[in-house]
Amino acid sequence: MNTGIIAIAAAIAVMTGIGAGVGMGLATGKAAESVARQPEATAKINQVLLLGLALTESTAIYGFVIALIILFVFGG
Amino acid sequence: MFEFHLDPPRISLPIIGGVTISVTLLNALIASAILIALAAIVRVFLLRRFTDEPRGVQTVVELMVDGIQRYTDSRVGAQAGASLAPYIFTLGAFVVCSGLLEFVGLRPNMSDINSTLTLSLITFALIQVYGIRKRGLWGRIRLLARPKPFLAPIMLITNLAAPVSLACRMFGNILGGFIVMELIYSVMVLKFGIPAFLSIYFSLFHTLMQAFIFITLSLTFIDEVLE
Numbered sequence: 001m002n003t004g005i006i007a008i009a010a011a012i013a014v015m016t017g018i019g020a021g022v023g024m025g026l027a028t029g030k031a032a033e034s035v036a037r038q039p040e041a042t043a044k045i046n047q048v049l050l051l052g053l054a055l056t057e058s059t060a061i062y063g064f065v066i067a068l069i070i071l072f073v074f075g076g
Numbered sequence: 077m078f079e080f081h082l083d084p085p086r087i088s089l090p091i092i093g094g095v096t097i098s099v100t101l102l103n104a105l106i107a108s109a110i111l112i113a114l115a116a117i118v119r120v121f122l123l124r125r126f127t128d129e130p131r132g133v134q135t136v137v138e139l140m141v142d143g144i145q146r147y148t149d150s151r152v153g154a155q156a157g158a159s160l161a162p163y164i165f166t167l168g169a170f171v172v173c174s175g176l177l178e179f180v181g182l183r184p185n186m187s188d189i190n191s192t193l194t195l196s197l198i199t200f201a202l203i204q205v206y207g208i209r210k211r212g213l214w215g216r217i218r219l220l221a222r223p224k225p226f227l228a229p230i231m232l233i234t235n236l237a238a239p240v241s242l243a244c245r246m247f248g249n250i251l252g253g254f255i256v257m258e259l260i261y262s263v264m265v266l267k268f269g270i271p272a273f274l275s276i277y278f279s280l281f282h283t284l285m286q287a288f289i290f291i292t293l294s295l296t297f298i299d300e301v302l303e
Contacts (some may be wrong), residue, residue: 051296054289058241061248068251072082 003075010070016063023056080258084188100188107174107185144168151295156206156302163202164295167195168287175250175283178257179275186250186286189243196242199294203238207301219301238297246286253278 031049035042084098118137126134144165149157174185185191207216220231257278260266 050289051292054245054293058245061245061252064252065244065248068082068248068255072080 006070006075010067010075013067013070014060014063017060020056020060020063023059024053027052027056079262080255084183098188099183100185100191103174103177103182103185104191106182107170107177111169111173141165147291148295151292152299152302156298160202160206160295160298164291167294168291171195171246171287171290172283175279175287178254178279178283184250184254184279184283186246186283187254189247192243192247192250193239195246195290196239199242199297200239202294203235203297203301206298210302216301242290242293246290249282249286253282 027049031045034045038045084100086096086098087102088094088096089102118133122133122137130138145157145161148161148164151157152160171186174191178184204216207219210216211219220228220235222231257271257275260271260274
C-alpha cells in the first residue's frame, strides 16, 4: 500500500489530541479556579481532577493506539 | 534508522529444552518473582520482629498497607474495601514493579496489550462478582435498566467497554513512553546522559501515574455497581 497515504491516515487518527487538549485545559482551569476559591478543599479537588483528566486523556490515547496500529500493522 | 515492532520480540529460555516466550512475558515473570521474594522476606524475617512502636522497615510496610486500605475504603466503603484492598495492593505493586524493570533494559510488561487486557479482565470479573453479591443476579441485570429501560442496550455497551478502555489506556500510555525512549536511544547525539533525565518522566512518572489511574478507575467501576 502507499506509504504516504498510511502516514496521512495515522496523522488524522492522532487529531483526537486536539479535543483532549482543549478538554484537559478546561478541566484544569476550572480546578485552579475552585482551588483559588476554596483552598481548604485542594486535596478533594485534586482527586476529582486527576480522575477527570484520566478519562479525558483516554480519547487522545485511543487515537494514538489507532495511529500506532495503522503505522505498524498496515505500514509494515 | 529507527526500528520498532508492535509485537514484542521473542527469546528462547534454556529450560525444558528451550521454551520460546515474548520479552514482556519474561518481564512479567521476573516482576512476579521479585514481588514474591519481597513478600517472603517480609513474612519470614521481618514480621516476627514487628513491635507496637514501628521503626525502620516496619514503618514503610505499615504506611503502604495502611495507605492502600484507607484509599480503598474511601472509594468503595469499608465493607467492600476490606476484601478489595489486597487485590488493589497486588495490582499496584505488579504494575509499578514491572514498569520499573524498564530501567534495567527490559521492555515494560504493560507495552503488550495482552498483559493490560488480562489485568482489566480481572477487574471486569470483580465488578460482576461484587455487583451480583450485592444485589443478586437479577438485580445486577436490572441495574442496566437505570435510569431508563430503553437505554439498556447502551448501558450494556458501556459496561462491556470498561475493560477495553482500561486496557487501551494503560497500553497506549506505557507504549507511548517506551517508543519515545527508544526513539531517543536511536539518535546518536542524544544517547549519552540525556535519557537519564527523560526516563524519569517517560518511564517512572508514566508508570506511577498509570498504576494510580488503573487502581482508581477499577475502584470507581466497582463502586458504581455497589451504590
